[in-house]
Amino acid sequence: MNPKTYAYLWHKSRGANRAEIIRETGLSPQEYEELERAQAQTLEQIKRDQHRSETIGPDFVRLTRYIYGGASAQMQGKPCPPVINPPSGELIPLPKVDELSEPTLSLKQAILQRRSLREYSAKPFTLQELSFMLWTSCQVNELRQGKNIEITRRQVPSAGSRHPFECHLLINRVEGIPTGLYYYHPIQHGLILRESGPDIAARVLEACQDQEMVVRSAFTLILSARPYRTAWRYQQRSYRYLYVDAGHVGQNVHLAAEALNAGSCMVGAFTDELLDACLGLDGIEEFAIYVMPVGKKP
Numbered sequence: 001m002n003p004k005t006y007a008y009l010w011h012k013s014r015g016a017n018r019a020e021i022i023r024e025t026g027l028s029p030q031e032y033e034e035l036e037r038a039q040a041q042t043l044e045q046i047k048r049d050q051h052r053s054e055t056i057g058p059d060f061v062r063l064t065r066y067i068y069g070g071a072s073a074q075m076q077g078k079p080c081p082p083v084i085n086p087p088s089g090e091l092i093p094l095p096k097v098d099e100l101s102e103p104t105l106s107l108k109q110a111i112l113q114r115r116s117l118r119e120y121s122a123k124p125f126t127l128q129e130l131s132f133m134l135w136t137s138c139q140v141n142e143l144r145q146g147k148n149i150e151i152t153r154r155q156v157p158s159a160g161s162r163h164p165f166e167c168h169l170l171i172n173r174v175e176g177i178p179t180g181l182y183y184y185h186p187i188q189h190g191l192i193l194r195e196s197g198p199d200i201a202a203r204v205l206e207a208c209q210d211q212e213m214v215v216r217s218a219f220t221l222i223l224s225a226r227p228y229r230t231a232w233r234y235q236q237r238s239y240r241y242l243y244v245d246a247g248h249v250g251q252n253v254h255l256a257a258e259a260l261n262a263g264s265c266m267v268g269a270f271t272d273e274l275l276d277a278c279l280g281l282d283g284i285e286e287f288a289i290y291v292m293p294v295g296k297k298p
Contacts (some may be wrong), residue, residue: 001273003206008035013046064237073232074149081229083143083152085166085286086185089192092177094131096189097139101128103259110258117263118213120295124173125218129260131189133294136256137221137249138167140186154186156248159241164229165249166286168194168279170204170220173295181278200278207274208291213265217293223249224281225289246290253292260296267291 007025016024022032052059074080105113125133135155142153144161151161158164167184169191171177180196181204194200201215204222214220223246230238230245250266257264268290275288 001277003274004031005035005039006271006273008032009039009043009046012039012043013050060239064240066237069235069237072235077148078232080149081226081232083140083150083163083229084186085226087183087192087194089183089194091185091188091190091192092182093188093190094134095128097131097135099128100132100135103132105259107255110255114254114258115263116265117257117295117297118265118293119298120213120217120263120293121298122173123218123296124175125260125262125294125296126175127177129262130174130177130219132260133221133253133256134167134184134186134189136252138165138184138186139189143187152186156245156252158245158248159230159238160233162230162233162238162241164226164238164242164245165223165289166226168222168224170201170214170222172201172215172220173218194280203278204275206271207278208267208270211267211269213293213295214267214291217295218262219294221253221292221294222275222279222288223290223292224276224279224286226286228285242289250290250292253294257294262294262296264292264294267293 004025004027008021008027011021011024018032021027022029137156138154140152140154144151144153152163153161154163167186169182169184171179171182177191178196179201181194181200182191183194184191204220205212205215208214225242227238227242230241234241253264270288270291272283272288276283279288281287
């Protein structure tokens with residue numbers, strides 16, 4: 001979904017009239033009429049679902065209790081989903097973890113010093129520092145395969161070792177890596193370029209509701225979730241685990257950044273439709289779930 005379509009739907013679903021929508025969104029009359037025709041079904045769905053949002057929180061907690069569950073896909077013998085879903089493209093290798101120098105800051109001190117950091121210096125991250133950050137948060141250190149099951153071991157806990165996330169990086173200032181949007185391959189420990197140039201940064205910024213730390217950071221790590229990777233084993237209760245597991249990753253990012261005299265700020269306020277579009281996601285089988293700018297302390 002593009003920004004104009006989202007703006008139209010946002011205002012229209014709140015009862016704005018034609019003149020108000022054109023004034024607030026900057027749409028031309030022709031664009032407005034085109035959206036009236038193209039988005040009629042989507043708008044009806046939004047209107048049908050709006051009342052459900054009033055009880056979605058309590059309903060979510062109630063309906064993901066075990067008493068409502070049945071036989072999982074795993075119990076039914078359905079194929080195990082893949083542990084990662086990488087895009088095609090040339091891999092840019094990152095420094096191997098066993099070649100990295102270890103930070104000297106103690107864990108106790110890192111926990112004491114940790115604060116959400118929204119302002120960053122212009123100092124770039126090195127490839128070694130980026131490699132360390134990705135090792136602490138997303139890298140696979142062991143792939144286990146058995147009869148109709150495949151799991152990964154990483155530096156963060158995950159329900160059933162399902163690790164339902166894909167890792168994307170908006171690179172702003174990292175030595176040796178051109179600016180752009182990348183996919184991080186957690187098994188091969190490398191980056192795959194998805195889109196280069198300043199336009200993608202501007203679109204990510206807009207999707208993150210103009211929180212400028214996402215483009216002023218050295219890099220911004222964006223997690224997307226593939227819920228079926230966990231639901232295959234835990235059914236609808238897995239949606240609880242998605243957000244718990246994302247928190248595990250976020251805390252490791254915070255502490256690892258602190259060890260490098262850097263910092264991060266966890267971001268949950270983003271426009272889902274726009275950020276999913278930046279990442280090329282459908283918003284259902286895979287969707288953005290967490291944004292983490294990382295940069296050196298000013």
